[in-house]
Amino acid sequence: MHxxxxxxxxxxxxxxxxxxxxxxxxxxxxxxxxxxxSIVDDSVQFYWDIVARDTxxxxxxxxxxxxxxxxxxxxCGHTYSPENDEFSCPACGGERFKITAGEEFxxxxxxxxx
Amino acid sequence: MxxxxxxxxxxxxxxxxxxxxxxxxxxxxxxxxxxxxxxPGAGKTSLVERTVEGLAGRLRLGVIEGDLxxxxxxxxxxxxGAAAVQxxxxxxxxxxxxxxxxxLPQLDLKSxxxxxxxxxxxxxxxxxxxxxxxxxxxxxSTPEGDDKPYKYPGSYRGIDALVINKIDLLPYVDFxxxxxxxxxxxxxxxxxxxxxxxxTGEGLDxxxxxxxxxxxxxx
Numbered sequence: 544m545h546x547x548x549x550x551x552x553x554x555x556x557x558x559x560x561x562x563x564x565x566x567x568x569x570x571x572x573x574x575x576x577x578x579x580x581s582i583v584d585d586s587v588q589f590y591w592d593i594v595a596r597d598t599x600x601x602x603x604x605x606x607x608x609x610x611x612x613x614x615x616x617x618x619c620g621h622t623y624s625p626e627n628d629e630f631s632c633p634a635c636g637g638e639r640f641k642i643t644a645g646e647e648f649x650x651x652x653x654x655x656x657x
Numbered sequence: 658m659x660x661x662x663x664x665x666x667x668x669x670x671x672x673x674x675x676x677x678x679x680x681x682x683x684x685x686x687x688x689x690x691x692x693x694x695x696x697p698g699a700g701k702t703s704l705v706e707r708t709v710e711g712l713a714g715r716l717r718l719g720v721i722e723g724d725l726x727x728x729x730x731x732x733x734x735x736x737x738g739a740a741a742v743q744x745x746x747x748x749x750x751x752x753x754x755x756x757x758x759x760x761l762p763q764l765d766l767k768s769x770x771x772x773x774x775x776x777x778x779x780x781x782x783x784x785x786x787x788x789x790x791x792x793x794x795x796x797x798s799t800p801e802g803d804d805k806p807y808k809y810p811g812s813y814r815g816i817d818a819l820v821i822n823k824i825d826l827l828p829y830v831d832f833x834x835x836x837x838x839x840x841x842x843x844x845x846x847x848x849x850x851x852x853x854x855x856x857t858g859e860g861l862d863x864x865x866x867x868x869x870x871x872x873x874x875x876x
Contacts, residue, residue, distance in 0.1 A: 545750055545782045552668050560664050570659050574668070579811060581781050630810075630843050638843045642814075648785075650664045657660060 546583060550590035556650050557600055566655035569600040573654075577610045577647040603653075612645030672786055675754035679761070679789030686766035688719070689872040690774060692752075692788050694812060695796035696805075697778030700822040702730045703855035704796060705773055709737040711865040716770040716872060721760055723752040723777045730775060739773075740764055751782035754789055771872050780809040791875060798822040799832040806840030813841055818849040820864060825854040 553572065561569050576582050584607045595601045614630065615622045618637035631638045667673065683690045695701045702722070709718050720734040720741045731743035742763045744756050757774060766772065774790060776783040795816045797805055800823060806813045813819070819841060827834075841848060849867065853860030 545785065548672075548749070548753065549668060552671055555671065556664065556666050556668065560662055560666075564660070564662050581785065581811065638839070639846055640843070648669065649667045652661050652663045652665075654659045654661050657658065 546586040547590050547594075549582060550587050550594050553587070553650060554591070554594050554598065554600060557603070557653050558598060560653060561599065561655050564655060565657050566599060568656040569603045569653055570656055571604045571606060571654040572600075573606050573608065573651045575608050575610060575647045575649050575651050577645040578612045579642070579645040580648040582648065608651070610644050610647050613643045614640040615643045616640050669785065669787075672754045675758050676787035676789035679754055679758055680791075682758075682761060682766065683772070683789065683791070686769070688766045688769045688772050689792075689875050690772040690788075690790040691792040691794055691868075692774045692776055692783075692790040693794050693796060694776045694780075694783045694816075695778060695798070696780050696801060699778070699796045699798040699801065700855050701775050701778065701796055702733050704820060704822065705730075705734050705739075705775055706737040707855050707858070707861055708773065708865065708868065709734060709739045711861060712771070712869060713738050715869055717768060719764045719766070719769040719772045721757065721764070721772065721774045723756070723775060725749075725777065734773075734775075740769065746777060750777055750779050751786050752776050752788060753786040757788050771868070780805070780812045784811045784815055792817045792871060794818045794820065796820045796822050797837070799824060799826050800830050802831070803833040803837035803840075806837065806844055810844050813844040816845060816848060818851065818867070819845075821850065821852040822855055824852045824859065825857045 557569055557572055588605055611624055613622055616632035616637045617639040619635040621632055621634040623633055693701050705720055718739045720739045722730040723744045726745050728743040731741040734741040742760050744760050793816045795812055851864040853864055
């Protein structure tokens with residue numbers, strides 16, 4: 544599980560943006576996670592309660608927004624969400640695609656109290 | 658009164674920055690670096706041994722071995738004739754740019770042509786953490802089954818070359834090469850593939866020649 548290092552990065556980024564804004568407390572973090580990012584929300588929350596202790600972010604709520612996988616067929620341009628293990632295009636059966644969504648993993652915004 | 662501050666920063670950006678630093682260190686030293694990934698038991702260290710032996714006299718090799726614990730793998734690489742360093746991740750499931758960066762001073766990179774970084778045996782986590790190497794390579798092995806591209810798409814997507822190890826076992830295991838290759842082709846069209854056996858040596862020459870050519874092209 545690499546959620547510990549992920550959670551430490553998350554805290555570092557949140558604190559770095561909160562301090563110049565004059566935050567007294569960080570109330571919430573809004574995190575965007577693509578379905579292809581192998582991150583377990585509950586595990587990040589678990590580590591957060593430990594790594595954020597004694598910082599201005601210790602009571603922050605973590606909000607995760609999951610982005611479903613979206614593929615774009617290179618043959619016909621159809622965009623679709625793969626189901627189960629079937630990645631081929633439901634429109635034309637094409638097997639070459641670009642991943643247009645689902646790999647996101649970023650901190651979108653934070654809410655602070657001044 | 659709460660205020661919303663837009664951030665929009667990749668959570669692994671610190672790792673990515675250090676990966677870029679690692680790349681600069683490799684380029685300055687003139688060493689070509691590769692990252693070997695695979696599940697435990699696929700034959701990462703065996704491929705390291707065969708590669709070190711096979712390229713001896715043609716290239717100067719260094720090896721960095723990532724493992725949760727022990728120096729067994731570095732010992733094997735050193736016995737095969739490479740300058741070898743062990744990183745013990747202490748439980749972490751992958752190498753990251755920070756760990757690699759910390760290990761680099763233990764090798765005289767200027768005296769090397771090729772640096773092989775052997776990642777922790779895992780098909781999930783190593784793909785998320787860039788190391789700064791020039792080339793990412795995955796080793797699949799036939800006993801693992803032909804469904805692995807479908808089950809671990811992330812590990813097949815970002816790679817530059819694929820080794821299929823243990824082809825000597827094909828008569829004894831249920832491994833449908835056609836189904837395997839179909840999955841690989843969907844996820845990573847046209848990726849270079851090297852079916853081989855570290856045990857019998859079959860197919861090794863194509864891998865060694867390709868690797869040596871990569872090193873030469875970047876030099």
